[in-house]
Amino acid sequence: MDTSSSPYALIFACLLRAMMFDAGTCNFNNRCSEKDTQALLNFKKGIMDPSGVLSSWSTQHNCCEWKGVTCDRINNRVTHLSLPCFTTTLNYIDKEDKSHCLTGPHLPAWLYTQRSIQSLSIYGSWFQAPDKFWNFVSRVPELTLEDNSIVGNLSNILLNSTVIRLSSNRLKGSLPRLSPNAAVVSLSNNSLSGSISPLLCDHKMLNGKSNLVYLDISLNHLSGGLTNCWEKWKSLIHVNLGGNNLTGKIPPSMGLLSNLTSLHLHENKLYGEIPPSLQNCHILIFNVRGNNFTGNIPNWIPHAAKVLEFRSNHFSGSIPAQICQMSSLFILDIADNTISGHIPTCLCNITALNNVSHREFSSTTLQYNFLNRTFYFFEESLELVTKGLVLEYENNLPFMNLIDMSSNNLSGTIPLQMFSLIGLASLNLSHNKLTGKLPDEIGNMKNLESLDFSVNQFSGEIPEALSKVSFLGFLNLSFNNFTGKIPSGTQLQGFDAISYIGNSDLCGPPLTKICFKSSDDKSKDTKPIDEDGDKSEFFPWFHIGLESGFVAGFLGVFCSILLNRKWREA
Template identity: 55%
Template sequence: MDSNNILWKRKYVFAMMLSTLCMICSCCDVRDKEILLKFKEGVTDPSGLLSSWQQEQDCCQWKGVTCHNITARVINLALPGDYYDVVEHGEYNLQKCLAGDINLSILDMEYLQYLDLRFNDFSTISSDSTVNSSTLIYINLLYNENLFIHSLEWLSRISSLKYINLGYTNLHMETNWLHWMTALPSLVELHLDSCKLEDISPSLEYANFSTSLQVIDLAHNYFHSELPKWIFNLRSHVLEIDLSSNHFIGQLPNTLPKLHSLNALELDKNYLNGSIPDWIGQLEYLIALEIDDNYFSGFLPSNLGNLSFLEAFEAKGNLFTGVVSERNFAKQKNLKFLSLGSPNITFDFDPHWIPPFQLDGLHLGELHPPLPQWLYTQTSLRMLVIENSKFLSEAADNNNFWSFASTLEELFLYNNTIEGDLSEVLLNSSFIILSSNNLKGGLPQLSSNVIFFQLTNSSLSGSISHLLCHNKKSNNKLHYLDISDNDLSGGLTDCWMNWKSLRHVNLGGNNLHGSIPPSMALLSNLTSLHVHENNLSGDIASSSLQYCRSLSILNVRENSFSGNIPKWMPQSSRILQLRSNKFIGNIPSQICQMPFLIVLDIAYNRISGHIPKCLNNITSFVDMHYSTSWIFYEFFDGTVSVVYVDNLILLVKGQLLNFQSILKLIRMVDLSSNNLTGTMSPQLFSLSQLHFLNLSHNRLTGTIPKEIGNMTQLESLDLSKNELTGEIPESMSSLSFLSNLNLSFNNLRGQIPSGTQLQRFSELSYIGNADLCGPPLPKNCSNHGDDTKTLGENDDDGDESDFLSCLYMGLGVGFAVGFWGVCGAIFFSRKCRHAYFRFLYDLRDRFYVLLLTNLNSFR
């Protein structure tokens, strides 16, 4: 037997024995285990992802750890957060993420090849050793949005790296990233998408990237410069370049770059201008060209039609001119997605032309009638988007178009002028958005295939029964219905039993009347109901909606509903908007049992009684980490996925504002314009996360509790037109976010706390309080205080003056009494009268003698 074969067999047997022994003995490398446990020490793990990482267990059996089959050394560490588990309700669920510190000593595992920590919430990177790995080829930290990386110098020392993905981490402070990345000799893919980068060295002619580099993704950053020259001087083996969604300006180079092998060039959503150079049509291997939403002008190069491998061409939202015809697409047999539209482009296709391609998606804008006839040859088309256009000028076109549209999975038409009546049209697409199209006539009909239907702001009239009552099938898939902001009339119809899958219904902004129909009780999946701005009436408290136990958003503002506020709202409720109706009675205490409530709006009703003291039991009003997720609607039919987040119009700071993306962050209580009485309890002002509080136009009494200083997030406070008394508490000056304040027309007194932000509001915030003083009011508290002080200081003088007045008055009275007493004695007693006259005569004689003596002395 050959000695080489014998040696090989011995090695094989030994390896098998070693592998078996490792499996039996769980011989995890001791050093690797120590490094992993050290990594765990710096990690916060609220969901217990690392619960299996125990000292007594083999680290090769730990979750996320992969060891070599023979050596039992750790080669892979993969602890990504599951995207669909972590991203709940349209946002990150931090309770299901790893957080804390990434200790780079983990790279000291000498055989580690693969590190995947994406979709987590790490915030820092630290190192207890010098990073110098020679085996790591893959590192992925994608979607650690709170991870702040000051420098990438440590990456440049991992010479074996081939794949780097730091997308959605914060590299704002890293100005030398380009230098560190060009130091990696084996780099194949570099993904720095959405990293807040600013410096891209636009004047640099060449960047000495690895000869292996194939992909460079720098999309969604903060680059404010011309396109970097080095991008177009990369070596010919580069396959993908993504510079989209930045702030690049300038023009494309006129000469053909070295990028002969380029598959994808993405420059969309920038500020690029000038014409498209002809060399674009010479990139024969180009698969995706995305230049939409820039300021490119001139003609589209005719040689674009020679790009036979092109699958996606997106060029809408530019300033192109000239004629687009079949010549521009002559050889594009692989084209799958086309996006094209410009106000100065004319479509001049031969009506009999049959394209060499079959599209999956088509996005057209700024069209003028008629539609290109080749559209109807696209039998594989799944998605059609038409915006800012005018079409369907003839009945034949109308019939052809809607018949064709019924074959599509997704139909999106918005901001168009579509001539024609939809009332005889049957829509069959899974996802339909028809918004702001200036449509006329009645509603269309829906097939049982429709999942998402939005037809808003289109002046449609007639009854909604035409839409809902024609289809008697029980297998309807409709989840989302929005026909708001039209001119629909009649009742709410009683055909809701045919649409039990509905989760979102928006009928607002129409002329509907009547009450809630009984069949709505069958909408067991309904989470969001908007019927605002109609003429609806009846008692909601006893309506069929009480059986909709999944209802989280109830918006009935600006109707004529009456009766009591419903007590049956589920504990999972998020929004209760009842403003501008005719509700009576008290605010039910059941509202305090809704911990997720973020908007309580019952303004402009006839509510009486006291404000419940238990509002502080609503956890989302007092805990910033509670109820931050949001209701969103994700629809998936196997190939297409649509995500939609609910929105709401709120009256805040005196303005009607539409909240959608940040609605989940809003905390609001509006009880204004009712008949509420009693005092404001201190518990009310413990709602530390509340942003907007409006209690105006009621009959509230008592003082403003000093606990108002606890409402640290308050942006708007309106307590006007009540019967409040006392002084403005000093603690209100600590409300640093307060930008809207109205305390007018109460009975407040004293000085407005000085030296605080309360002076920056206008006097309109305080007028109607006669005893308030101090800036910004014109009434001066200091003068008023000095007068008071003077009176106080002269109290003794006041007593003395009173004493003298009484003394002088007594003397006067005594003199009068004495005078008339003497006179009475003289006139009524003869003896006294004779003595009195003798005294006067004697006094006269004495005065006469004295006068003569003095006169003789002058002689």
């Protein structure tokens, strides 16, 4: 996942709200506070500014007119500082290159003296975070320090803010402790290590109270078990523990999270069966890919589920028919397991996959009311395999409809009803034991962008109707038993030959084998002619004709010599 800061990201945006006043636009008719002017000039002296972002900051102008500075319209105090990390010079195109950004080892000292700050946001910057910094931010209700290169140790730190967003930095040490005030905590993509117990099991600090709704500690180096301290965090709606080194089984207390709708445990070393206690939750997005879970796919998953990502585990058994009752399901990924049996005929009942219109954006976004305002704190993010690639879906997740059952032991034919899922964008049934012919109804799936049926036992001709799928950008039918000619004059010939290899009786562009009619010109049957000339029926007959001609010619010459007296006497 790309975590590099955008060149247009803010390197330092500090929103200060006075306790008695609302922030507003700058009143240019009055001079700004002399105290603020001097504080900002001291800040300018303490940092490096290679691209001249702060060139307008001088005593010749009112500080409310400085670039990136906004003042309160009533008391003329500085309330908003926005210093973007970009320049008008076109040379700065490398996202990793921050040489033109404002940098400095320490934040300005005046910031630590502020008592009325309600929100602090810093993006795309670099600075050190000593203990006094964490003491300071514990007084700030809304703290957003994402996509920086902040160096600090969170061990034994108490985070008291309501909103704590510290993802994509260089933070290390063990997980911090949380106060009951914390509602949103994002510490993902750092270098935090150790157990998750310091964060979850300090019940004395909670004193029986918790307001936490969102927890993301993914993409760190956390280890150990999931602990059994979840009963104190019943307010949780979203939990993301993915991309760590966590081991063990899912603890029973996790089933007490009655408000939980989004659970991400992917890319860990968890094992055992999915416990039935989780049916007490209201999980809509369930991501456990890349673990060692065993047993059957649960048949108790809520009917309102939207995403099931179970790939790369050790699930066995058959596909439960209860999945067909999940009318809102738009991601079904059970690839790379040992699931057997047939594909259920009832999958056509999943109405979300029959819908060609895009679902509402809020379906993958958590809405949380805070301070009498509505905030969208996060968007769901998933890694999906489609078009032969592993792609990250975030803002575009609501636009994806996917079924991936590849790399299992599925057998039988594809049920005809499956081809009525006209909303599908990606279908992968590769590396199974599926048989039968592809019906013309495959042409109904006009929204398909990726189709992979490779390494199965499909037979018959490739239907002409497949060429009607105009959005198809990825196709893999390799290593089956398809026969006949690839439909000509269609986009199917625009794919590389690798999409069709491993079908010995398949011919026509883009393959090198050419086709010829097996009988008269009116016949539709075709047989392949290999351009190398050693595996088709054409060349054996060619050799027979050549040999017959040679024998006839030799006998003709011999008889002429035998009957001609002059030549015979010679």
